[in-house]
Amino acid sequence: MSAATRTKQHPHDDAPDTAEAFDRLVELPDGPERKALRDDLVQAWLPMAERIAVRFKGRGESLEDLYQVAALGLVKAVDHYDPARGHAFEAYAVPTITGEIKRHFRDHMWTLHVPRRVQDLRNRVRSSAKELSQQTPGRAPTVAEIAEHAHLSEGEVRAGMEALECFSALSLEAEMPGTDGYALGDAIGGPDPAYDVVVDRVAVKPCLQRLPERERTILYLRFFGGMTQSRIAQQLGISQMHVSRLLSGCFAQLREELLAEAR
Numbered sequence: 001m002s003a004a005t006r007t008k009q010h011p012h013d014d015a016p017d018t019a020e021a022f023d024r025l026v027e028l029p030d031g032p033e034r035k036a037l038r039d040d041l042v043q044a045w046l047p048m049a050e051r052i053a054v055r056f057k058g059r060g061e062s063l064e065d066l067y068q069v070a071a072l073g074l075v076k077a078v079d080h081y082d083p084a085r086g087h088a089f090e091a092y093a094v095p096t097i098t099g100e101i102k103r104h105f106r107d108h109m110w111t112l113h114v115p116r117r118v119q120d121l122r123n124r125v126r127s128s129a130k131e132l133s134q135q136t137p138g139r140a141p142t143v144a145e146i147a148e149h150a151h152l153s154e155g156e157v158r159a160g161m162e163a164l165e166c167f168s169a170l171s172l173e174a175e176m177p178g179t180d181g182y183a184l185g186d187a188i189g190g191p192d193p194a195y196d197v198v199v200d201r202v203a204v205k206p207c208l209q210r211l212p213e214r215e216r217t218i219l220y221l222r223f224f225g226g227m228t229q230s231r232i233a234q235q236l237g238i239s240q241m242h243v244s245r246l247l248s249g250c251f252a253q254l255r256e257e258l259l260a261e262a263r
Contacts, residue, residue, distance in 0.1 A: 015090065016044040022083045041078050042071075045093065049074040052097050056105070066101065073100030085261065086206035118163045124150045125160030207257045215250050218243060 018041055025041065028034040053070035057063050077093035128150040132141035141149075147157045208216060214236070221227045221235070229247070233240040 015048060018044055018089060019083065022081060022089060025078075026083065038078060042075055045074055045078070045089070046071065048090070048093070049097050052094065053101065056101055061105070066104075069101050069104045070097050073097035076100065087202065091202065118159055121152070121156050121160035122163035123160075124152065125157055125163075203258060203261070204254060207254050210257075211250060211253070215246055218246055219250060222247065 021037060021041055025034065025037050028037065049070040050067055053063065053066040056066055073096050074093060077089070077096040080096075081089055081092050083089075125146060128146045129141055132145055132149055135141075136145070143154050143157050143161075146152075147154045150157065152160075208219070211219070218232055218236070221232045222229070227235075229243045230240050233243045236243070
């Protein structure tokens, strides 16, 4: 049976069930069989990668190129995914593919994104300005002169001239217009600690799922329901001391599993 065969429902209609295939991939040595299974997995998840690529269309890069970059990210995700960590492949592949596309824009595209039409205006304005500068020594050509030479309107010339500045970034130390010494860097926020919370929640989720139902209930009531240990004990019909011991046991177990996974 091919790795692309779906055996159960997933969040996306075209998402295959490849858990067993990934387990086999990890165990197979390098060779034709492993390569064939790897190719099957890439092909099976390619619709998801293309769906992610579509989210970035209209930003100055062709959709075909975005598909290729997304496919490259998918290959990396398949090669580096470790099913033993307990996370679904989708949870690992989506940020990997998205990160690959964003790196592509960062490394190959403009500092600031501008529409393709404005990019074309920029090229025509730059070319005309360069040719006219040889005919008007001692001064820069005017907007009207560039417009006449390039067969553009003056508004189009101004748009093209503004786009000329999009290839270079402004220093964070540069003073913002209309301020009294206020630097651009002063307007940039700091790291968001909520990102660490997301990572922690993803890491602890499989550990929580392995806890007995009563322990999971106590954790939920304590940290999501905001209940005290005494109220939890009253609701479950046990002593407050017992609740305290169960919480301590949960913390110890979760800490040990997370540290073991990190090692």
